[in-house]
Amino acid sequence: MSNRKHADALNIRKLIREAEGLSDELLLTCARLKQAMIAARQNPEVPVHTGQAALMRLNQAEGDALAMSTSLLRVHDELSKVARVHAGDDPGVETVIPSAALGHEQAAGSARIVEEAVS
Template sequence: MPMTLPAAEARIRREVPAAEAGIDDALLQTINLMATVLAARRDVGASADAGQAVLMRLAKTQNSLIEAQCGILRAHSELRKAGEIHGIGDDGTCPPSAIDGYKIAA
């Protein structure tokens, strides 16, 4: 059975913030892991190069997650534009970058 416009609107309004929060949660977890690795290295008296490859991979992961945040914000902005075309207004959950046309990193 095809999805109706009101059903699609309701699902999108739930799923966009959930996707944004999921990326935030993943980024926070990688930041916490990096902090733990650094603290462990310091606290056990390991050399400065111990775990460096891990830290570099975590930094790349964090960068990828930040790029993903930009992607979901761009998608949010495009969904908002599509909503305007179809007469669906913003319910106040759109981030300023999606509302006010702030440039989001490409």
């Protein structure tokens, strides 16, 4: 592999891992935020419904963050395919991402449920 290709591959590998790490950090931070919000409303001086709308929005944000994480895994998978074609002679460690992690099985399951509902 040429020096330019090798440098590009190393940079892309570093950046995709960084993006995946930031995505995981976002999920962890949202979980800690939710925990703090629920703990705060357990105060006897706070009405039980306080912050419910914010919790619902946070749940939506967590779902969006998880979808982004899945999309990044798909990007990583596609980049791995590109690397096999364009850097096949590089002895680096191949990244194998299971289909289940990419949401392929979930999508197939959803399609099957829709088909069954229509039938």
